[in-house]
Each structure stands twice: as structure tokens, then as C-alpha cells.
Amino acid sequence: MPEVSANPARRHQRRPTPQLLGISLAYFMVLLDTTALAVAEPSVMTSLHTDVVGVGWATTIYTMALASALVFGGSLADRLGAYGVFVVGVFGFGAASLGCALAPALSVLLAMRALLGLFAAAIIPSSLSLIASLYPDPGRRGNAISAWAAISGIAMAAGPVLGGWLIAVDDWRAVFVINAPMALIVLALCRTSITSTRDARALSWLPHLGLAATLATATLAITQAGQGSWLMAAVYALIAVGLAYGTAVVDRTSPAPLVAVALRGNRPVWTAFGWGAAVNYALTTVIFSIPLLLHTSAEAAGATLLPMTLLIAVNPLLTGRIVAAHGPLRPIRMGFLAFLIGLCLVGAATAVQHQPVILALGLLLSGLGVSWTLPALVGFAVNHAAAEARGSVGGILNATRQVGATIAAAVASAILTQHHSSTTAALPFLIAAAVCALGLLTATTQRVARVHAPSRGLVRRARHHPDRAHRH
Template sequence: MLLGISLAYFMVLLDTTVLAVAGPDLIAALPTDVIGVGWATTAYTMALAAALVLGGSLADRLGADRVFRVASAGFGIVSLACAVAPNLGTLLLGRAVLGLFAAGVVPSSMALLAALYAKPDDRTRAISWWAAISGAAMAVGPVLGGWLVELSGWRAVFVINAPLAVVVLLLCRKRLGVARHPRVISPIPHLGLAATLAALTLAITEAGQLHWATAFGAGCATLVLAAVTVRADRRSVAPLVPDVLRRNRPVWSAFAWGTLVNYALTTVLFAVPLVVAEGSLSVGITLLPMTVLVAVNPLLTGRLVRRFGPLVPIRLGFAAFAIGLSAVAVALMGDQRPVVLAAGLLGCGLGVSWTLPPLVGFAVSNAPAGATGAVGGILNAMRQVGATVGAATAGAVLTVQAGGVVVFVVAAGLCVVGLLLTVRVSSPGSS
């Protein structure tokens, strides 16, 4: 069943990485521009971020296995709908719905892993395999996406999800009977989070186009919506963040790390295909130094976690990511681009594969009883917030001169911040 759970997450990640190399074809076919491609990415990540906490709560309330199966089936069906979208507006709607189903897959898969592997060592090994199998989407996605785009255009990248969903459902036929934890679900905070992310994305996008009046208005709306959402969440009978997690410092540290890692990762996946300006398949091959490591290295990361604990590989990962992103920025300024770019992408691959598996295990290990679904939802919601802001920022900045260098320098700086945030964190099991 571990294979099926991992393939489901593979499918969710594949939908992001496959689309990454389809940007130029999407621009030509619909037609649209870099901003439109950015919205095609952020429509998915915004919906995913806004609904992940809800997905975690549903997994705890209705049973992780039930939510997992329904969400996986819905993901495959809606992917086919995206493949036949006649225009950008329809595609954006489909991508948003796709993000909602993905929000059911991710936290329920983490809850299933926690139920299948109760012992910490077994769970660490399982998460390592889960990260490696799902991380293969990073390796396969850009190359497969590039091949599909050159063969049949951007629509083909969505068709691939349907057979994957069927395989997931076949591998996960067995019912686990995961314990349910009844919870009231309040829609207002979730809607507020979605509106806040949409306003923030609009503000960043408009600022990148130098539409300052609209950007200012959207920025003010973001602050107001954020304040209203926080206030509504505190008064809600079913808050986004359960009371048992509000003062859990290790868990919140993992949330912050996940946000920064996904910001940096999305910057690479979104910006490199547009900056390098090569064919879709060539871009996929260019990304291989990073994506192959993301698929292979988590197994070695698991050994580091078992020997040194989770904080050592997390620190190594942020350091490697900062160095790698800096090298990519340098590659975009000089004549040695292929060599330096490959070296930089290797550093980024080490960064992702050293940070994500241990921070997932760190968060789950510090989750109170009955809150693993909520932790999984919040963790992945924060990661998608990072992805949403990363894609929006890259899409906006790439429209200005030397924007390709700027987006990578900013991402490198944020990874340095992530490294500094690990200094005062306790080991798993403490709070």
C-alpha cells in the first residue's frame, strides 16, 4: 500500500512539474503570456493551499482511507477536464478544482503513513521511500512533460494523470480502518485563506507589471482579508489551527521551513523554463541535475536522519539550496551558463532532498495524538503558500530586465533565512 500512497502524491506533484515545461507552448496555444502561465500555476497552488487544512480535518473526521480514495478518483477525472479546456479561463477553473482534490490526497496520505507505520524508525523509512517515489515526479515530470508537449501539445500533460489515478486506486483497495476523530468544520476561515492568497497573488502580479494603483489596492485588500481571516479563525468552533498546535514550536518551525523550501523550489521550476528559452524537452533535460537528486537522495537522507536526527540534514539542505540558487543566478549572468547552471541545479536538488523528508518526519513526530491529519494539512498548506508566492513573484519579476537573476537571488536569501531559523529549534518530541 505504501507504493499506492506514494504514487498518489507523485501524481499531485507531477501535475506541477509537468506543467512547468509547458509554459511556452501554453503561451502560444491559448494564447496568453507569462502572467497567464503564472495564474495557471497559482490557481492550482492557491486552491491546494486554501483547502489543505480542510482536507486534513476531513481525513481526521471521515477517515483518511475514504478521503484518500475519493480525492484520488476526483483528481484523475478533473485532469481530463483540464485537458479539453477551450480557453485560459476554463483552464484556471479546472486547475482550481484540481487543487481542491489534491488537498484531499496529500494530508490523507500522510495520515495513512502514520497509521501504517507506528514505530518512529519504521515511519522514517516509510517517509524516505514515500519522498523518493513521490519525488520521482520531480525527475520524471519535466522530461515527460517536455516529451508530451512536443508530441501533442500542453493538453497531453493533463491526460497522464487519469491512468495514474486508476493505478493508485487499485493499489489501495485494502481498507485500513484508520481511527476517526469527530470535528466540526467551519468554512469561513478556509474561504478567508483562499481570498487572502488570491489578493496577495494579484498584488504581486500587478506590481511586476508596474500597475501600482491596482497593486496597492490588492495589497491593502490582502492585509484586510488576512486580519479578518485570523479573527474569524480565533472565534471559530473549528479553527484552521487546532488549539493543541497553537503553542507547538517544533511543528510551527516545520511549517516555516516547508514554506521557504517550496518558495525556492517553485522559483526554479517556474523560472528556468522561461529564462533558458529552449524546447520543452531540452528544458526538462536541463532540470535533471536537480530533479534526479530529488528522486534518489531522500533514501540517503533517511540514513542521515536515523544517525544524526532531522535537524542536521535540514540545515545542510538550506545551505545547499542557498548555494545552488546563487550559482543559478551567476549562470544567468555569465558565459559559462551550462556548466554553472548544472552545478547550481545540483545544489538545489540536494537542498530539496535534504530538507523535505526530515521536516515532514519532524512535524509528524511532534504532532499530538489525533492531530496528524491537521498537521499534514497545515504543513502542506504552508508549502503551497510558498509555492503560490514563489510562482507569482517569479512571473512578475521576469517581466522586467534582469528579472531572471533577481528571482534566484531572492530565493537564495530566503534559504539563508531558513537556515538561521533552524538554530533555536528543539529535537523531535519536545515542544
């Protein structure tokens, strides 16, 4: 009898493993779509008879939809149940990917890319909720979330290489076709329903629509400026400011606001959100611009990005040790400094032809910049949020990161539509370097390291070692 009772326990411990694999594969699929598409940009331009602005919109419309719907996707998962939202998101992502692959024109591709962003916004927050339900034990849950998060690094490293290989075998459409079988595998691995708690919270569409309209209009303003239409750029910019103000007003009175009340006056958390947007701005600038400037094959472009993407995959483990030893601010400062230098080197390498060593060194430093800053700033934000608002931090942080990515692709596409002089080629990277310099400045002057509701002993220690207070 003891053996009979032990076996079910072991089986129960192993049972979530296929489902965790499926949930992680769904996250991989979402992230792969972004990085693999970068090396497909020249192929898309040739096939659909479009220009840099067109492929820029193919990137920005996805990140706009994702940024606008991420928080709403989390609320929807809490209200309707994470499993149902996850399944719909995966199925829809696979179907919309096939729609992208079959797109006969740029307009159809843009519509399908917008749907991809919406379905991705359903997958990401529901994935975390399902992991929490599968692993109620905090220790095992932490390991499961670490495995889920590690997939992002693998997707970042594999995306450009896999995308380049797929394009060499067929063309850019293969980048989207591969998502359909992956979606079917995810649905097969997660075919057993996962029970999760439901919260009958209110839902409000208006703030999310306002955010989407603001991002779309701001992108139009940047695009018009890049094309020299300064009057229209100014008009769109004013409309974007008005929409942003209106969205903020509506959000404050919404029954389901984008920003939790407990976070509205929290300056350290909003600083971390700004850091996240800055990092994604710089990262997207590199991933979007390099394939367009190299004038080489998709395979070669993917291989060129490897020094950066591989470090993003493996270096967060070292970042965790630095955070544990010195607190989050040190790796954040190190990361912004590395990114600043790396972007300047990348700009120099693209401005002067045939500088592969300088380019590789710049991409290497950029990879260090991403892998040092992102894990640390997540911990910084969570540590400075009140307990009741920590669930909102992840959603807003991901949304602000996508906002940074949206603006970066719009700015880079607007600049690169101009004649490719040496100055024009370097300009997107120099602007991103300036953004990182601002991030470094704010991280250097940042002195707030207070954790909400700390113990008295922790307060005393924080007075002497503010960076280390979070470790306890």
C-alpha cells in the first residue's frame, strides 16, 4: 500500500510538466515572431512592393496592439479564467499567423499583425496565471516561472538565426507559417483544462482604446516627420498629446484603470517603467535597423545579431547574482553604460562600411546592456510597489516596454527612408544611445530603494545600504 500511495504523488508532481512545456512554447512562439521578422524585412519589402516605412508599420502595429491590450488581457484572464483566455489566444495567434503568411498586400499583413498583437496580449498574462495554478507550492512555482522566463532568452537568440534559415528555404512567409504547427503543439500539450481562480473585476475598454489611438497617432506623427511632411507631423503630434491627456483622464475614473491607484504617485516604480521603455527602445532600434543596413542575406543578418542575442539568453543568470550581492541599481547602471557604448560602436560600424569587428563588439556590449538592465529593473519595480499593486507592475512594465519598441521602430523607419549617407545610417543608434544616456543619468541619481512595508531592522539597514535593502 505505501508504494501505491507514493506513485500517484510522483505522477501528480510530474503531471504539470507537459503543460508547463506547452505554456513555455506559447511564450516562445510570441517572442520568436518578433525577432524572426526582423531579418525578414528586406524580403517583405521586395515581395509586397513596399518601403522601409511599410515594414516599420508591420513592426509597430504589432507592438502597439500588444502594448494597448496587455493589461486588458490580464484583467480578462482574471475575470473569465486564464485557461480559456490562453487557449483562445494560442488558437488565434496560430490562425492570424497563417493570415500573415497568406497576405497578398501590405494592408492585409498590417491587419493580421494587429490581430497577432491582440492574441499575444491574451497569451502572456494568462500564461503566468496558469503557472501559478499548476504550481501552488512557492518553491516549485519559482522554478517553473524561471523556466518560462528563460524561454524569452532562447527565443531572442534563436529568432534571427531561425528566421534567416526559414527565409533562405522559402521567403518571409515561412516565418509566419511555422507558428501554426507550434500553436497546435501547444494546444495538444495543454489539452487538459487547468483550473484557475476568477475575480469578478470590472472591465473597461475605453482606456485601452485610448492608449492604442495615442500610439497610432504618435507613430503617424513620427512617420510624417521622417517623410518631411512637417505640417502633418505637427497636426498628428497635437492629436496624440490630446489623446494621451484624454486617456489619462478617462483612466482615472475608469472602474478598471490601466494604472492601479497605488502606483500613480510611486516615482521609483514609474522610473523603472521608463527604464524598461528605454531598454526596449534601444533593443528594437538594433534589431529593426541592422538587417536593413547590412544589405546581406537574411541568414547572414541573423548570424550578425548573435553576439547580442546570445548574451541576452545566458547573461541574466549572472545578473541575478549581481543583484543578490549588490542590489538592482548596480547592474542597471552597468547595463545602461554598456548599452550606451555599444550603440555608439554599432553606429560607427554602420556609418563606415566593412567594420565587422567594431560591429560585433558593439552588439556584444548591447547584449550586456539588455541582460544586465531588464532582470534588475523588474526586481526594482516590484520591490518598490505596494503588495496590493505588485500584480499590476508586470502588466504595465511589459506595456511600457512595448511602447518603447513601437516608438523605436517608427523613428528608425522614418530616418532610414532618407538617403543612406553615413550620418543617416548611424543616426538611429545615436538617438538610442542618447536614450540610454538618460537612463544612466536617472539610475545614477536614483537614491530611493525603500521596499514597501519593510521590517524595522530592514529600515535601519536601508539607511546605510539603500541598494541592498531589497535583498531581504
